[in-house]
Amino acid sequence: xxxxxxxxxxxxxxxxxxxxxxxxxxxxxxxxxxxxxxxxxxxxxxxxxxxxxxxxxxxxxxxxxxxxxxxxxxxxxxxxxxxxxxxxxxxxxxxxxxxxxxxxxxxxxxxxxxxxxxxxxxxxxxxxxxxxxxxxxxxxxxxxxxxxxxxxxxxxxxxxxxxxxxxxxxxxxxxxxxxxxxxxxxxxxxxxxxxxxxxxxxxxxxxxx
Amino acid sequence: xxxxxxxxxxxxxxxxxxxxxxxxxxxxxxxxxxxxxxxxxxxxxxxxxxxxxxxxxxxxxxxxxxxxxxxxxxxxxxxxxxxxxxxxxxxxxxxxxxxxxxxxxxxxxxxxxxxxxxxxxxxxxxxxxxxxxxxxxxxxxxxxxxxxxxxxxxxxxxxxxxxxxxxxxxxxxxxxxxxxxxxxxxxxxxxxxxxxxxxxxxxxxxxxx
Numbered sequence: 001x002x003x004x005x006x007x008x009x010x011x012x013x014x015x016x017x018x019x020x021x022x023x024x025x026x027x028x029x030x031x032x033x034x035x036x037x038x039x040x041x042x043x044x045x046x047x048x049x050x051x052x053x054x055x056x057x058x059x060x061x062x063x064x065x066x067x068x069x070x071x072x073x074x075x076x077x078x079x080x081x082x083x084x085x086x087x088x089x090x091x092x093x094x095x096x097x098x099x100x101x102x103x104x105x106x107x108x109x110x111x112x113x114x115x116x117x118x119x120x121x122x123x124x125x126x127x128x129x130x131x132x133x134x135x136x137x138x139x140x141x142x143x144x145x146x147x148x149x150x151x152x153x154x155x156x157x158x159x160x161x162x163x164x165x166x167x168x169x170x171x172x173x174x175x176x177x178x179x180x181x182x183x184x185x186x187x188x189x190x191x192x193x194x195x196x197x198x199x200x201x202x203x204x205x206x207x208x209x
Numbered sequence: 210x211x212x213x214x215x216x217x218x219x220x221x222x223x224x225x226x227x228x229x230x231x232x233x234x235x236x237x238x239x240x241x242x243x244x245x246x247x248x249x250x251x252x253x254x255x256x257x258x259x260x261x262x263x264x265x266x267x268x269x270x271x272x273x274x275x276x277x278x279x280x281x282x283x284x285x286x287x288x289x290x291x292x293x294x295x296x297x298x299x300x301x302x303x304x305x306x307x308x309x310x311x312x313x314x315x316x317x318x319x320x321x322x323x324x325x326x327x328x329x330x331x332x333x334x335x336x337x338x339x340x341x342x343x344x345x346x347x348x349x350x351x352x353x354x355x356x357x358x359x360x361x362x363x364x365x366x367x368x369x370x371x372x373x374x375x376x377x378x379x380x381x382x383x384x385x386x387x388x389x390x391x392x393x394x395x396x397x398x399x400x401x402x403x404x405x406x407x408x409x410x411x412x413x414x415x416x417x418x
């Protein structure tokens with residue numbers, strides 16, 4: 001644990017000095033992903049690999065409408081390795097960290113090959129669900145200047161989903177699929193609970209519209 | 210009701226052609242405020258005055274960090290009157306509409322002098338509460354580029370509230386005060402219900418952090 005705390009402080013120190021204008025992918029997000037990942041990890045998992053990947057998984061993150069969007073995680077892995085090497089991070093863990101970072105992304109669609117990559121991916125996806133996922137969904141909609149919902153057909157009963165234009169469409173288009181994509185057992189259970197927070201929210205919203 | 214439908218179509222037609230980049234103050238917001246106001250209105254209230262004020266209350270809306278912010282509603286009343294006059298809106302209702310628009314605003318702090326102004330103010334404030342208020346709060350945070358919350362002290366237990374910096378602070382700083390500011394009886398009851406949606410949300414969030 002000593003080495004975990006040492007590296008956590010190093011990462012916090014480094015990342016807190018980095019400018020960040022997206023409050024949905026800031027240091028506080030990295031901390032929460034690490035906290036969730038710690039809860040999903042089993043004794044046999046390499047916590048240092050998980051820690052590094054949690055803090056650096058969004059080190060490069062192109063905006064949702066950027067042409068290189070799906071390449072974010074591969075570039076994040078490359079750039080993180082340079083920084084980690086500079087910090088003196090154990091070289092023998094580098095490939096494992098890079099794999100976790102590359103495979104965490106939804107849009108990259110890279111299969112997870114290790115337990116550590118499964119834990120990091122599940123932890124990051126968990127952040128899109130529940131109360132925090134709700135906040136982040138609408139926050140990102142504001143950031144991108146999209147609409148909250150289609151006022152003619154808010155729940156897309158008679159049209160195709162379009163989550164670039166309408167925040168509410170993101171629930172069906174992506175969020176409700178996440179519990180089924182979870183790789184760890186604990187992750188699946190917690191994801192189901194957090195998806196319920198979202199579906200209850202939609203019921204409240206429907207009653208108000 | 211015929212005249213209400215006629216004017217509603219006129220307003221929809223006019224406002225749908227107006228560019229709007231803020232999804233929390235768009236035509237869909239005006240429609241919802243009108244729908245809520247209709248529910249709060251009593252038979253003796255002048256529905257046409259309420260309708261016009263609901264559709265035009267944000268006709269001028271300076272951003273939250275703009276020096277003229279608290280003047281938005283007075284300017285909105287003036288500008289709306291010019292447009293309404295052009296449309297041939299009944300001149301004898303103009304002052305009543307202008308008063309509703311001026312008095313709806315939180316930051317302008319102008320006392321409501323008519324039932325119609327009370328209804329419009331309550332209806333607009335209702336939109337900051339409940340499931341829709343939740344969505345709008347985080348959306349506006351994204352739009353302004355503020356943080357979701359202070360990761361060291363999310364619920365401001367040991368610091369002053371700062372809702373320009375942290376979206377979650379907006380709940381205590383403003384939203385939970387709204388039910389007590391409602392002027393109509395029906396408005397107060399519904400506002401209390403919608404405030405519960407927000408406090409339940411905070412409990413869910415606290416459990417995740």
